[in-house]
Amino acid sequence: MLHNFPYSIxxxxxxxxxxxxxxxxxxxxxxxxxxNINLTIGIILMVTFIR
Structure with missing residues (x-):
């Protein structure tokens, strides 16, 4: 049991x-x-607002 101790640790x-x-x-x-989802939503919002 004692020599098996470091192995178990x-x-x-x-x-x-x-x-x-x-x-x-x-x-x-x-x-x-x-x-990526936030970037995609931001790009979509920018495109729609620029138009």
């Missing part, structure tokens, strides 16, 4: 970092999508 840290990375990537893509 490293395994736990590895899974934790993997989950953090995936959540960060998904947050990044969600932010990009929201930004």
């Amino acid at each position: 490293s395994r736990f840290l590895f899974t934790l970092s993997q989950q953090l990375t995936t959540s960060l990537i998904s947050f990044y893509y969600i932010g990009l999508t929201i930004l």
Whole structure:
């Protein structure tokens, strides 16, 4: 049990970092999508108001 302790800690840290990375990537893509939608709406509004 005692010599297995560092292995379990490293395994736990590895899974934790993997989950953090995936959540960060998904947050990044969600932010990009929201930004693209806002840009598209802004461009459409500008075009309609310029006309």
